[in-house]
Amino acid sequence: xxxxxxxxxxxxxRWCDRNGCTARGEHRSAPRxxxxxxxEAAIVELALxxxxxxxxxxxVSLTGxxxxxxxxLTLSVGQATAARYKLAVLIDEARTxxxxxWS
Numbered sequence: 001x002x003x004x005x006x007x008x009x010x011x012x013x014r015w016c017d018r019n020g021c022t023a024r025g026e027h028r029s030a031p032r033x034x035x036x037x038x039x040e041a042a043i044v045e046l047a048l049x050x051x052x053x054x055x056x057x058x059x060v061s062l063t064g065x066x067x068x069x070x071x072x073l074t075l076s077v078g079q080a081t082a083a084r085y086k087l088a089v090l091i092d093e094a095r096t097x098x099x100x101x102w103s
Contacts, residue, residue, distance in 0.1 A: 013058065015048050026051050042066030
């Protein structure tokens with residue numbers, strides 16, 4: 001058998017908030033809100049997560065909260081990186097077409 005049968009949750013990644021890992025079954029960073037300083041249809045929070053399994057890789061958790069419901073999408077770091085670049089392109093396109101509306 002590779003690795004311990006019961007991983008040690010006290011071995012936290014540097015980004016872990018170190019609170020409740022064992023109860024959740026994963027390490028989790030503090031959530032980071034995508035606050036625009038104006039009313040929005042949904043609240044968006046992002047966090048890093050990682051299973052307590054020794055071979056687990058960090059993941060990016062994106063949670064959208066709106067209309068009384070929450071939906072969480074978990075992405076690999078690779079998917080999140082690709083989405084980052086695609087979002088930048090989409091945002092640039094939106095700004096180009098709407099220069100008169102946004103600063």
